[in-house]
Amino acid sequence: MSGAPFVVATAIKAIGAFTVLLLAVMLATYAERRIAGFIQDRSGPNRVGPIGLLQVIADGLKNILKEETLPAQAIKPFFFLAPILAILPATVLIAVVPFGAPVPTPWGLTELIVADASIGFLYVLAIGSIGVYAVALGGWASGSKYSLLGGLRGSAQMISYEVALALSLVPLILLTGDVRVPEIVSMQQSFEGGAAYGTWFVLPLFVGLFFFFVAGLAETNRLPFDMPEAESELITGYHTEYSAMKFSMFMIGEFAHVITVGALVTVFFLGGWDIPFWTGDDIRVLDNGVVVGEPSILISLLTLAAFTVKTGLVVGVFMWIRWTLPRFRYDQLMDLGWKFLLEAVTVYILVIALAILALEGLGLPRGGWYAAALFTINLVVAGILIGLADRKAWIRGGNVSARLTRAAEGGE
Amino acid sequence: MPGKVKVVNRPESEASYVRAATKGMSITLKHMLDPRKKTQQYPDEKWELAPRHRGTHRMEVHEDGRAKCVACGLCPTVCPVNCIKLVPAEDENGERFAAVYEIDEFRCIFCGMCQEVCPVEAIHLGVHYENAEYSRERWVYDLERLCEQDHDVTALWDPADKASQ
Numbered sequence: 001m002s003g004a005p006f007v008v009a010t011a012i013k014a015i016g017a018f019t020v021l022l023l024a025v026m027l028a029t030y031a032e033r034r035i036a037g038f039i040q041d042r043s044g045p046n047r048v049g050p051i052g053l054l055q056v057i058a059d060g061l062k063n064i065l066k067e068e069t070l071p072a073q074a075i076k077p078f079f080f081l082a083p084i085l086a087i088l089p090a091t092v093l094i095a096v097v098p099f100g101a102p103v104p105t106p107w108g109l110t111e112l113i114v115a116d117a118s119i120g121f122l123y124v125l126a127i128g129s130i131g132v133y134a135v136a137l138g139g140w141a142s143g144s145k146y147s148l149l150g151g152l153r154g155s156a157q158m159i160s161y162e163v164a165l166a167l168s169l170v171p172l173i174l175l176t177g178d179v180r181v182p183e184i185v186s187m188q189q190s191f192e193g194g195a196a197y198g199t200w201f202v203l204p205l206f207v208g209l210f211f212f213f214v215a216g217l218a219e220t221n222r223l224p225f226d227m228p229e230a231e232s233e234l235i236t237g238y239h240t241e242y243s244a245m246k247f248s249m250f251m252i253g254e255f256a257h258v259i260t261v262g263a264l265v266t267v268f269f270l271g272g273w274d275i276p277f278w279t280g281d282d283i284r285v286l287d288n289g290v291v292v293g294e295p296s297i298l299i300s301l302l303t304l305a306a307f308t309v310k311t312g313l314v315v316g317v318f319m320w321i322r323w324t325l326p327r328f329r330y331d332q333l334m335d336l337g338w339k340f341l342l343e344a345v346t347v348y349i350l351v352i353a354l355a356i357l358a359l360e361g362l363g364l365p366r367g368g369w370y371a372a373a374l375f376t377i378n379l380v381v382a383g384i385l386i387g388l389a390d391r392k393a394w395i396r397g398g399n400v401s402a403r404l405t406r407a408a409e410g411g412e
Numbered sequence: 413m414p415g416k417v418k419v420v421n422r423p424e425s426e427a428s429y430v431r432a433a434t435k436g437m438s439i440t441l442k443h444m445l446d447p448r449k450k451t452q453q454y455p456d457e458k459w460e461l462a463p464r465h466r467g468t469h470r471m472e473v474h475e476d477g478r479a480k481c482v483a484c485g486l487c488p489t490v491c492p493v494n495c496i497k498l499v500p501a502e503d504e505n506g507e508r509f510a511a512v513y514e515i516d517e518f519r520c521i522f523c524g525m526c527q528e529v530c531p532v533e534a535i536h537l538g539v540h541y542e543n544a545e546y547s548r549e550r551w552v553y554d555l556e557r558l559c560e561q562d563h564d565v566t567a568l569w570d571p572a573d574k575a576s577q
């Protein structure tokens with residue numbers, strides 16, 4: 001497909017994806033409060049509309065009607081820019097995420113992805129790092145000390161964890177040899193001819209998934225990494241001075257970010273739109289235009305549903321974590337990022353690289369056994385990591401108390 | 413180093429983030445999936461009040477609709493917060509009745525002494541609590557309004573029933 005139909009199809013897909021993302025954001029704010037309620041043995045919002053679904057609209061109306069405040073000390077252009085920057089990266093990121101199997105249309109096969117960029121998830125990493133500007137600018141331009149502190153904390157945290165986020169995807173590149181996102185998805189399906197692995201990457205790379213997930217949590221500034229907000233310490237950090245719709249935009253940005261990260265986890269590790277244990281949906285378009293498999297509208301819809309369910313589950317886990325774990329202390333956060341995650345990811349990359357080298361050397365064909373071998377290696381790595389983390393208790397800020405012990409015992 | 417810092421060396425099994433986090437996640441999951449929610453869906457689902465709940469007053473009436481009150485003046489006397497206003501009057505048969513009888517439910521502390529002291533069992537407290545109003549004046553119940561109340565009256569304490577003490 002090229003020319004005018006391509007432009008029209010891309011426009012439709014872009015608008016569709018954007019609209020669906022925003023709708024999903026609305027649902028996510030509702031789901032978050034419901035889940036929070038359930039976890040705390042409450043029922044959450046359930047009075048506006050059927051099972052409380054219209055609560056989101058009521059909140060939206062309230063936020064639009066509220067007064068917009070502009071602090072006297074605010075630096076105006078940046079103060080207005082920050083909320084826009086908060087929404088932008090998250091919504092733009094969704095462009096490289098494939099939602100479902102290609103749909104047959106009268107104008108040719110249309111892939112369900114807004115932009116099949118050849119730089120694939122490098123784009124994700126590049127755009128994702130813009131998010132830090134929203135936090136930093138919002139904090140600095142508000143002209144309030146709490147906002148500034150929140151902004152500084154936020155930018156330091158996001159930059160630290162970006163390293164781990166990017167590195168946690170390296171094993172994925174080692175396995176796929178390609179950064180194009182649709183290619184990564186089809187690698188997780190079963191195709192003849194040795195190109196694909198036939199299993200979701202959650203099996204051969206589940207430690208990698210864990211790293212990506214933790215770094216993703218930190219990137220989206222959600223608990224237990226909500227340093228920039230920290231309402232008990234910083235009021236609400238970088239968006240303290242924002243009100244009404246501008247505040248809403250930060251919230252929309254946060255939820256859009258969560259959904260995007262959920263979609264990315266799905267695409268990279270949970271097989272994207274692949275329906276498990278069924279090969280009927282294994283459809284891909286080869287570079288020379290040859291179509292493998294039999295695309296149909298029904299299959300596209302089914303895969304779309306599969307993708308939605310998986311993303312929803314990942315987002316649900318995000319919320320579950322948020323309402324369980326308490327916030328880290330700042331030094332613990334930095335320890336975790338630089339002293340644990342970074343090292344662990346680097347070692348993990350080495351291990352996976354060596355394992356792949358060995359498996360290729362043994363001449364094992366890609367597929368079930370290949371994945372099983374990597375899975376075993378992952379199990380070992382996970383066991384060692386958990387053992388170390390358990391014994392050395394990195395995250396409790398053990399270094400501080402160890403230093404104090406040494407000092408108390410008459411050293412230093 | 414200035415001062416002395418006390419270092420609590422907890423056993424590693426207690427200090428481990430991994431174990432604590434896993435335990436926490438399983439606890440919240442259990443609560444999330446538990447269908448029994450503690451929130452009472454209030455307007456749809458009302459409180460079950462005890463028979464001795466002391467709430468909004470209610471005046472008992474005779475069959476012909478007259479209030480049973482004989483304007484003896486005991487309840488305004490006993491009321492600890494002075495919220496009962498009584499103006500007695502006498503009809504042509506020489507029977508006393510309350511020309512004005514008002515209770516300010518806003519000032520009332522629902523002690524129940526008016527009900528206990530009433531010689532003709534006219535004034536009662538009731539098993540009822542939904543009496544929000546938009547103005548303070550509306551909280552002053554006059555005789556007519558007291559007679560109109562139709563909720564259950566509060567049961568008095570039965571000294572023989574030790575369990576209800």
Ligand code: SF4
Nearest residue numbers: 491520521523524526
């Ligand atoms: S319940 Fe107590 S406070 Fe209220 S009117 Fe009767 S005597 Fe007064």
Ligand code: SF4
Nearest residue numbers: 481482484485487530
């Ligand atoms: S104690 Fe009873 S009879 Fe006497 S004034 Fe009060 S309500 Fe009337």
